[in-house]
């Protein structure tokens with residue numbers, strides 16, 4: 305059996321639709337009919353920025369229906385509607401008709417969210433748990449004890465890029481855990497929304513004096529979560545604000561210049577040398593692909609924690625825009641085009657299989 309898959313074949317080359325062999329799931333694997341997916345910045349890093357082993361199947365998340373299970377699958381059944389973040393092998397990717405992956409990467413879609421909404425969640429929900437616990441060293445215990453109050457409940461956590469998908473999940477998750485001094489940096493048009501997600505104060509990165517505003521209002525800031533990684537417009541301002549003892553988490557890649565409709569991006573990876581950090585600032589680069597290093601997150605994050613927080617309404621999915629196109633290839637290409645043009649406060653989602 306074969307199915308269609310969207311491949312990136314080289315930096316800024318047109319995507320290609322190719323037929324691939326459909327694997328049979330074994331052991332704890334399942335085969336999913338991919339119905340919805342999102343196009344993430346990681347897809348553009350692959351398609352435009354060379355972060356791929358070409359030819360490479362696109363998409364690191366899947367929303368669809370289980371159609372076949374291996375003999376060690378325990379929780380899920382044929383017919384279940386599922387979603388998850390999975391990226392490791394080409395057969396797990398989202399931008400193809402079928403994905404085959406392991407049960408631990410999947411959860412049933414909660415009854416209160418739609419498939420397109422589900423497509424906005426897994427990558428960046430996982431990114432937030434991984435970044436906060438590993439790079440910032442802040443606990444997010446599960447299950448959360450009823451009376452839980454974190455020891456750093458009132459320490460300022462500055463979320464640079466609050467209106468990004470990662471930033472919106474960070475605000476909601478940190479707020480749920482009782483972190484009450486959440487400072488969000490995003491465009492002014494999103495500030496009211498960011499307050500509903502848990503931001504206690506908001507700032508606009510388009511203000512030329514944002515660094516002095518933050519220094520004046522907040523003084524010492526112990527935690528920085530850079531959801532953007534833009535060298536000029538997030539990392540350098542953060543480097544001016546971070547002091548001895550501050551912890552700074554920066555999502556890779558470091559962006560020297562973003563992809564646009566007419567130019568390729570320039571990326572870097574060395575957070576230590578990209579800015580002049582004050583002595584004693586602890587800067588960490590983040591790769592969500594490493595989240596399974598934490599045994600509890602590997603076991604529970606996607607199957608249990610993610611659907612539970614959505615079902616409880618603690619975390620609301622991102623707003624989204626549906627990308628249209630006559631077939632899977634055109635939809636994938638149109639989504640990349642939209643990312644090159646720039647998105648603001650929304651995820652790009654599209655239908656994969658025409659069912």
Ligand SMILES: NC(=O)c1ccc[n+]([C@@H]2O[C@H](COP(=O)([O-])OP(=O)(O)OC[C@H]3O[C@@H](n4cnc5c(N)ncnc54)[C@H](OP(=O)(O)O)[C@@H]3O)[C@@H](O)[C@H]2O)c1
Pocket residue numbers: 344345346349427428431464465466467468469470471489490491492494509531532533534537538555556557590591592593647648649650
């Ligand atoms: N390394 C990893 O493992 C990992 C994991 C997940 C994500 N990431 C990376 O994290 C980045 C964000 O991902 P995403 O999915 O959250 O992106 P996204 O939702 O597409 O981000 C778009 C948002 O970024 C905001 N933004 C752009 N430049 C900004 C700046 N200088 N300061 C503050 N906000 C700015 C815009 O805010 P306004 O609308 O307010 O202007 C826009 O709403 C991407 O580069 C992605 O690759 C890395």
